[in-house]
Amino acid sequence: MELAIDTSTEFASIALSCGGEVRVEMSWSPGQNHTVELIPNLLHLLHQAKIALGEIDAIIVAKGPGSFNGLRVGVGTAKGLAFALGIPLVGIGTLEVEAFPYAKTGLPICPVQDAGRGEIATALYQLQRGEWRKLIAEHITTVEELCPKIASMTLFCGRFSPHIAQQIEEHLGERAIVLKGTLRRAGFLAELGWRRLEKGEIDHPTTLQPLYLRRPAITTPRAWKR
Numbered sequence: 498m499e500l501a502i503d504t505s506t507e508f509a510s511i512a513l514s515c516g517g518e519v520r521v522e523m524s525w526s527p528g529q530n531h532t533v534e535l536i537p538n539l540l541h542l543l544h545q546a547k548i549a550l551g552e553i554d555a556i557i558v559a560k561g562p563g564s565f566n567g568l569r570v571g572v573g574t575a576k577g578l579a580f581a582l583g584i585p586l587v588g589i590g591t592l593e594v595e596a597f598p599y600a601k602t603g604l605p606i607c608p609v610q611d612a613g614r615g616e617i618a619t620a621l622y623q624l625q626r627g628e629w630r631k632l633i634a635e636h637i638t639t640v641e642e643l644c645p646k647i648a649s650m651t652l653f654c655g656r657f658s659p660h661i662a663q664q665i666e667e668h669l670g671e672r673a674i675v676l677k678g679t680l681r682r683a684g685f686l687a688e689l690g691w692r693r694l695e696k697g698e699i700d701h702p703t704t705l706q707p708l709y710l711r712r713p714a715i716t717t718p719r720a721w722k723r
Contacts, residue, residue: 498520498548498552498554499514499517499553499554499690500512500539500578501557501683501684501686501687502535502539502556502557502558502683503558503571503591503683504564504568505559505561505562505563505564505591506563506564506567506656507526507527507529507567508524508525508526508656508679509524509525509526509527509531509534510522510684511523511524511539511542512682512683513546513553514684514691516691517688517691518688519684519687521542521546522684523538523545523683524682524683525538527567529566531567531571532566532570535571535574539574553582553584554585555579555587556585557686557687557689557690557691558571558574558575558586558588559571559590559594560589560705560706561590561707561710562592562618562709569707572588572705575588576703576705577702579702580702586699586705587693587699587700588700588705589686589690590620590635592608592619592635592655593608593620593622593689594686595654595655596622597622597629597688597689598654598680598685599654600622600624602652603623604623604674605621605632605651605652606621606623606654607619607643607647607651607652608622608653608655609653609654609656609665610656611658612710616637617638617639617643617657619633619635619636619638619643620633620636621633636710637710637711640661640665641664641668644665644668644669647669647672647673648672650671650674651669651673651674652674652676653674654680655679
């Protein structure tokens with residue numbers, strides 16, 4: 498039995514799966530309350546499935562990019578559980594989770610996440626000859642820099658503003674299929690994680706880190722004056 502945890506944005510989702518097939522799933526909108534809501538909802542999910550925590554065989558977690566607070570809570574909880582239970586841990590990029598539901602279209606899939614400051618976080622994936630591939634790794638860019646690199650019809654998905662969607666459509670025209678909304682759920686995370694587990698591609702609780710792409714916007718405290 499695998500436990501999948503995705504708290505990488507303001508939208509959270511957790512799932513229990515067996516061999517990558519979802520048995521029970523729960524999604525909610527915690528806002529900035531990941532810290533106080535994740536564990537109670539996790540315990541509720543286990544109770545609903547009549548599964549004891551000790552029956553979990555692996556932990557799969559969305560590692561970002563995304564919300565600094567959400568990633569800290571989700572990745573920290575996943576690492577703690579994996580270490581305490583002595584079970585495998587797998588970290589999956591959030592952009593990959595965004596893209597995976599559309600793999601069977603056969604198109605290049607470009608997940609986009611609004612990164613603020615006029616920038617976006619993005620990557621590129623495609624199902625090629627039956628194998629799910631990452632063609633371009635996660636990175637920060639702008640719509641203006643991204644679009645000239647798109648040579649063929651591409652599906653855009655993810656969590657981004659209507660303004661970004663409009664920019665993509667204006668730059669690419671018929672080469673862009675821009676989906677409004679997202680299908681990201683912990684169920685897709687569980688399936689991706691199971692594929693990695695089958696290949697023996699696991700992370701270590703002491704070394705897995707959230708993928709922020711840029712430092713959180715935390716200001717340096719000013720010196721106190723008498």
